[in-house]
Amino acid sequence: MKTVRVYRADTIAAASHMKNVLAQYEISAEIRNDRLFSLAGSIPIGESLVELWVKALDFRRANELVKATLDPISKGKISIWVCDKCNEEIEEHFAACWSCGAISN
Ligand SMILES: [Zn+2]
Structure with missing residues (x-):
């Protein structure tokens, strides 16, 4: 199954929160880079962010949910x-x- 990155967070907590939000909509997401995160400061920032990946099939919906979650006004x-x-x-x-x-x- 092809997966795509739907979200990048600067904390594991933020990534976990987003994963839970998606789970409420029955979209399963996988957190990646959570171990790399502990190296933040010693590797380029773009590579130390925690990432949330979803199945390609779920991407459109997941992307909408991520955007709506990040922007309370349009939620x-x-x-x-x-x-x-x-x-x-x-x-x-x-x-x-x-x-x-x-x-x-
Ligand atoms: Zn068209």
Whole structure:
């Protein structure tokens, strides 16, 4: 099963929290780099962040949940727009359709 990184946290606590949030939506996530984290300071910062990985199939939903969780103002209120060209539903923070590349109007 292909997995993709959905979130990077600067603490294990933050990554664990996000993992729990996803679990509530029945998305299983895996924390990676949690051991590397103890080396923070001796390796480049980008490589010491704790990462949360999900199955590729769950990525879109997980990504929405991560964004909604990080942004309390929009929590639970993710708006979508519908692509004129292919009728795909796109989250409002994307300016272009992920499916066909058409630009939002
Ligand atoms: Zn489209």
